[in-house]
Amino acid sequence: MKSPPATTQQDSTYQRLRQWVTVGRFLPGERLKIHDIAQQLGAGVMPVRAALQRLAAEGALVNVPHSGMLVPRLSVAEFDDVLQMRLLLEGEAAERGAHRIDAAGLAELAVLEQRMGEALATGDTTAYLDANELFHLRLYQAAASPTLMALIETVWLKVGPLSNRLFEAAGAARVLNHAHSDAMSALQQRDSAGVRRAIECDLFVAGQFLRPFCAA
CATH class of the missing domain: 1.20.120.530 (GntR ligand-binding domain-like)
Structure with missing residues (x-):
């Protein structure tokens, strides 16, 4: 029987950030800075960037040109x-x-x-x-x-x-x-x-x- 695949840093970073969005750690309209988040998580910049892109694909964040990732405001x-x-x-x-x-x-x-x-x-x-x-x-x-x-x-x-x-x-x-x-x-x-x-x-x-x- 195969053992389950090991959780990568990219996966764990994504899960952590997803949970932060869910419980309101970020405010509507807030611009998320990759380096600041990486420092808070103790993770690399690349896993954080990939996690933010996944969250944007799910509609949890918005990727605004020249502004980076923003937390959307609901109407x-x-x-x-x-x-x-x-x-x-x-x-x-x-x-x-x-x-x-x-x-x-x-x-x-x-x-x-x-x-x-x-x-x-x-x-x-x-x-x-x-x-x-x-x-x-x-x-x-x-x-x-x-x-x-x-x-x-x-x-x-x-x-x-x-x-x-x-x-x-x-x-x-x-x-x-x-x-x-x-x-x-x-x-x-x-x-x-x-x-x-x-x-x-x-x-x-x-x-x-x-x-x-x-x-x-």
Whole structure:
């Protein structure tokens, strides 16, 4: 039996940058400087350049002549379209995941939900976004549908940079974790439809806070 191919630096650099885009490490309109990113990652310039080109091919970045790679700004119409796709895809993944998740998975989600609450209390944006991504990822992975997960991750690339602005919206921090608490309660009761509703509510509420930050 053949062993799986080793992960190259180019692959690992791409995966890391993809995750950074997804959790909003870069802001809409930001110009990405290859040498700065290479230094942050401890990677070579060539793997970073190749990773950025792959992300541009996926629509996560825009290659502007004479300006380099830019993080795109979503229009209101584009944002609304992405949000509708998220509600469809992530609602389905949440309901399927609720059917299949095991005790260890539930325990991990409970820890992540607590971590999000603590991050909101201290105003730690990065910690909240990281825990939030992992909470949704683990729930959706429990659905055991690679196709569904790939579609969700592609949509995440579109909206990730905008998520950085959540904490600029007045009142957002007070309510952002409510839906995760509701999802945990439904999971513990094995109420898969309730989990779906909670996740859809989470996406919708966050979307209303983010929508005003879209490009005119």
